[in-house]
Amino acid sequence: xxxxxxxxxxxxxxxxxxxxxxxxxxxxxxxxxxxxxxxxxxxxxxxxxxxxxxxxxxxxxxxxxxxxxxxxxxxxxxxxxxxxxxxxxxxxxxxxxxxxxxxxxxxxxxxxxxxxxxxxxxxxxxxxxxxxxxxxxxxxxxxxxxxxxxxxxxxxxxxxxxxxxxxxxxxxxxxxxxxxxxxxxxxxxxxxxxxxxxxxxxxxxxxxxxxxxxxxxxxxxxxxxxxxxxx
Amino acid sequence: xxxxxxxxxxxxxxxxxxxxxxxxxxxxxxxxxxxxxxxxxxxxxxxxxxxxxxxxxxxxxxxxxxxxxxxxxxxxxxxxxxxxxxxxxxxxxxxxxxxxxxxxxxxxxxxxxxxxxxxxxxxxxxxxxxxxxxxxxxxxxxxxxxxxxxxxxxxxxxxxxxxxxxxxxxxxxxxxxxxxxxxxxxxxxxxxxxxxxxxxxxxxxxxxxxxxxxxxxxxxxx
Numbered sequence: 001x002x003x004x005x006x007x008x009x010x011x012x013x014x015x016x017x018x019x020x021x022x023x024x025x026x027x028x029x030x031x032x033x034x035x036x037x038x039x040x041x042x043x044x045x046x047x048x049x050x051x052x053x054x055x056x057x058x059x060x061x062x063x064x065x066x067x068x069x070x071x072x073x074x075x076x077x078x079x080x081x082x083x084x085x086x087x088x089x090x091x092x093x094x095x096x097x098x099x100x101x102x103x104x105x106x107x108x109x110x111x112x113x114x115x116x117x118x119x120x121x122x123x124x125x126x127x128x129x130x131x132x133x134x135x136x137x138x139x140x141x142x143x144x145x146x147x148x149x150x151x152x153x154x155x156x157x158x159x160x161x162x163x164x165x166x167x168x169x170x171x172x173x174x175x176x177x178x179x180x181x182x183x184x185x186x187x188x189x190x191x192x193x194x195x196x197x198x199x200x201x202x203x204x205x206x207x208x209x210x211x212x213x214x215x216x217x218x219x220x221x222x223x224x225x226x227x228x229x230x231x
Numbered sequence: 232x233x234x235x236x237x238x239x240x241x242x243x244x245x246x247x248x249x250x251x252x253x254x255x256x257x258x259x260x261x262x263x264x265x266x267x268x269x270x271x272x273x274x275x276x277x278x279x280x281x282x283x284x285x286x287x288x289x290x291x292x293x294x295x296x297x298x299x300x301x302x303x304x305x306x307x308x309x310x311x312x313x314x315x316x317x318x319x320x321x322x323x324x325x326x327x328x329x330x331x332x333x334x335x336x337x338x339x340x341x342x343x344x345x346x347x348x349x350x351x352x353x354x355x356x357x358x359x360x361x362x363x364x365x366x367x368x369x370x371x372x373x374x375x376x377x378x379x380x381x382x383x384x385x386x387x388x389x390x391x392x393x394x395x396x397x398x399x400x401x402x403x404x405x406x407x408x409x410x411x412x413x414x415x416x417x418x419x420x421x422x423x424x425x426x427x428x429x430x431x432x433x434x435x436x437x438x439x440x441x442x443x444x445x446x447x448x449x450x451x452x453x
Contacts, residue, residue, distance in 0.1 A: 058276055
C-alpha cells in the first residue's frame with residue numbers, strides 16, 4: 001500500500017501521486033524528455049525542506065555542519081532522482097523512496113567521518129558499522145508508525161492521527177472534538193505511551209526473529225569465513 | 232503524567248506542526264536522557280517520513296535549485312545550464328534531426344544571411360554544450376526550437392528558466408563575427424537598412440549577428 005505524503009488528502013489528490021502519474025505519462029512520449037525532468041524537479045523540490053529536517057536529525061550524533069547537511073540533502077536528492085530516472089510506477093511511494101535513500105546517505109556519511117577519524121587517530125578502534133541489519137529501516141518505522149496509530153482505539157486514534165500525522169495544533173484538535181485542550185494533552189500522552197510500548201515490544205520481537213533466523217541459517221548452511229558455503 | 236522523553240517529543244511535534252522546529256536537535260535532546268537520544272531521533276524522523284512535506288514547507292528558490300541540481304547531475308548535461316542542453320540533444324536524437332538541419336531551419340525562419348547563420352551555429356553549439364544561461368534566451372527562439380523539434384514550447388521555456396543559479400558562470404557575449412554578405416529579406420534589416428550599413432562601416436556587428444545575439448542572450452522578450 002503506497003504511503004501518501006499528505007495524510008489528509010485522498011490518493012487521487014495527493015500531489016506526489018499526481019506528479020508521479022504525470023511523470024509516467026511524460027515518459028511514454030518521445031518528446032517528453034524535458035517535461036519528465038521538470039516534473040522530477042518539481043516532485044523533489046516539494047520534499048527538500050522535509051529531507052533537510054530528517055537528515056539533520058539522523059546525522060545529529062556526528063554534529064554535522066550546515067555545509068555537511070547541504071551535501072547530505074544534495075546526495076539524497078541525486079539518489080532519488082537517479083532512482084526515478086530508471087523506474088516510475090504511479091503507485092510508488094515517493095516518501096518510502098526518500099526514506100530509504102536518506103538512510104543510506106547518512107550511513108555513508110557516518111562511515112566517511114569514521115574513516116577520516118581513524119586516519120587522523122589510528123589508535124581509535126573500529127566503531128560498529130552504522131548499517132545494522134537487524135534494525136528496522138526508517139521506511140519500515142514510518143510505515144509501522146501509521147499502522148500503530150491506526151491500531152489505537154476510538155478518540156485516541158483520531159487525536160494521535162490529527163496531532164502526529166496531520167500536524168494539527170492541540171487547540172485545533174480540542175475545538176474539533178469539543179473538548180478542553182488538557183483532554184487532548186492527556187489523550188496524546190496516553191496514546192503515545194501505548195505506541196512506544198507496542199513499538200518496544202515489536203522491536204524486541206523483530207530482533208529475536210532475526211537472531212533465530214540467523215541461527216537456523218547458520219545451522220543449515222555452514223559458511224566458510226573466507227567466503228562461500230563449505231563443500 | 233508525562234516523562235522527560237514524552238514531554239520533549241510532544242514539544243518537538245508541536246513545534247513541527249507550527250512550522251518552528253528548532254534547527255538544532257540538541258534543543259530537544261538535552262531534555263532527554265542520553266541513553267534515549269537514538270530512540271528519540273528514530274521516532275521523530277519516522278514521524279517526519281510518515282507525514283511527508285508539511286503544509287508550511289514552501290518550495291523556495293533554493294529548494295528548486297537543489298532539486299534541479301540533482302536532476303541535472305543524473306543527466307549528461309552541464310550542471311550550471313540546467314536541463315535544457317541535455318533535453319535538446321535527446322530530442323534531436325529522438326526526432327532524428329541533425330544539428331545542421333536544425334540550424335538551417337532556424338536560419339530560414341529568421342531569414343539570416345551567412346554571418347547570422349555562422350553566429351547561430353556558434354550560439355546553438357554553446358546552448359547544447361550548456362555554456363549559455365537559459366533564462367536569457369528569447370522565448371520566441373525557444374518556441375521556434377520546440378516547433379522544429381515537434382515539442383511543446385512551454386516545456387522549453389520552463390526548462391530554460393530552470394538554471395542552477397548558484398553555479399551559473401558569468402560569460403561574456405560572443406565576439407562579433409566579421410561582417411559578411413547577407414541574404415535579402417531580413418525583416419529588421421529591411422526596416423532599417425541605413426543603421427545596419429552604418430554599423431558595418433564603423434566595425435559593429437552584422438545585424439543578423441546582432442539578432443542572433445539578442446535571441447540567445449537578450450532575455451525572454453528579445
